[in-house]
Amino acid sequence: MSKSTKYLIAIALLLVANLWLFFSGESSATPKAEKYFLAEDLDGISRFLFVLDQDTVKLEQTGEGWMLNNQYPADEGFVNTLISVLERVEVGRTIDEWNGDVLGSAEVEFDFNSRYRFQFATNPTKTKTYFISEGDAKEVAVPGYRDNVADIFALHPDQWRDRLIIDGSWRTIQKLNVEKKNDDFEIKFDDTFFLVDGQAPSDSSVVVNYLNQFQQFQANEMVSPGRFPQLDSLLETEPMATLSIEDIKHESPFTLQIYPNLENQGFHLAVDGDGQRMVLDARRVQRILSHPLN
Template sequence: MSKSTKYIVAIALLLGANLWLFFSNSDDTQTSEKYFDSEDLEGTSAFKFMYGGDTVQISLTGEGWLVNDQFLADQGFVNTLISVLERVEVGNTIENWDREAIGSVEVEFNFNSRYRFQFATDPNKTRSYFVTEAGAKEVAVPGYRDNVVDIFTLHPDQWRDRTIIDGSWRTIQNVKVENEAGSGFRISFVDKFFLVNGEQPTDSSAVVNYLNQFQQFQANEMISLGRFEEMDSIASAEPFATVFIDDIKYDHPIQLEIFPNKLNQSYHLVKDQDGQQMVIDARRINQILTNPENQ
């Protein structure tokens, strides 16, 4: 498995299970010293993380949280970030800190005051430290299995909203699948229900199930141009399939261009109508490209 493949697959674990895992184990009765004042964090208006040459700016706007003033952030991940910081507890204090920090954090409160600190970890990456001019404090979140500072090292893409479309059989009007293999099909709402290639479907529940897969449909991860050379190479080729989805909630149809994956590659590169790149699990792509009459 290539380095980029491993990196992409790891995202689901890091951003899914690990960011949420600690909630079921948190103990609100503990009296340990918290690093942040929870009331201050309730007024958080921006975050800035600097790590490995990347800068992530997450800012609260009238449209919600934005990543680097460009993309809508995953609002759930941002809320999780705030919850993690609310639960950070202080352990040992190291006054004469002489190790190298790996990155820095800036937290803005109420669009006004800012608090800055650097972060570090031990060689085994099992402990986290927040570093200021006063020294370093070892920090942890009860019930959170991973290194606390890992949340600050995510790529800007990993903070982006991954929702591609949120539609169902009640809102989708048309789906058109074009495929190089000639197995394309069209689902159209006519009168009171859907036709498949202009004909009454033999199994109406299969059509409903097919359309409902687009409810809160998310990419595995958004991929910016230049991030992975392998992805850029795939994007320069011709897509082997295109999917058009017309939903009444959207001003324009959603268009997804799907590119061939490589041998043993468990995902496909996909581009939307705005040229945004993403990766989507190969099994989900196969479901999208399969006529419900054949499922």
């Protein structure tokens, strides 16, 4: 047998061996990481309750979706992220008789029935998370999750609120008014298309693009009274503009009062017709308040 033939046979044997190791699941010999929660339990989550300092977050599954603190619709995307994080939480080392500080407590309800309670804590540098139950602590982490696991429990109640404030487009909006100092404008549907300040636009796509800004229009964040005193003080001033939208999906017009932003702030305080406060990105506000034909 020639030397080259021996090489080819050796290479073939190595290739077969590598393929066998790959498809036979070499990783199965590696101890499988222990998950903190069972996947089948998480499929039936019906409620979360987080308590941190003075804040309480209760997320409850209802017939109309997730509700926050029995008052506001919750952001479904955030809740799904929370569930995804919990599904992937893996257990590291165990610390018997935890004596460190505790950040807060959590309760997870399954199928509107059984409940699991634990406390959560971090190390001094806030790079590790510990779940504490019955006095023992387990270090937990999510592979590939760059943030500390405890951070998701520390979100302010406002951050769990649904941020969608209107969902309209050129196909559903019937009339839009912007009132601001020395530069009001109106867009109104008339028979077959829109008039801008009573005139037919020369470029209809400009109007379509402007109105489509309000598809799935979300606030950057909802803001409750008292959370940011500097924003509360803005309510004592005159708004810089008022936006009004009539949409065929809503019985009454949607209104939004927008206030001047504070110095060095890249966002504006806005208040809708129901008194809900929110912040909007300053660049977004500029686009909304700019005349579409200018």
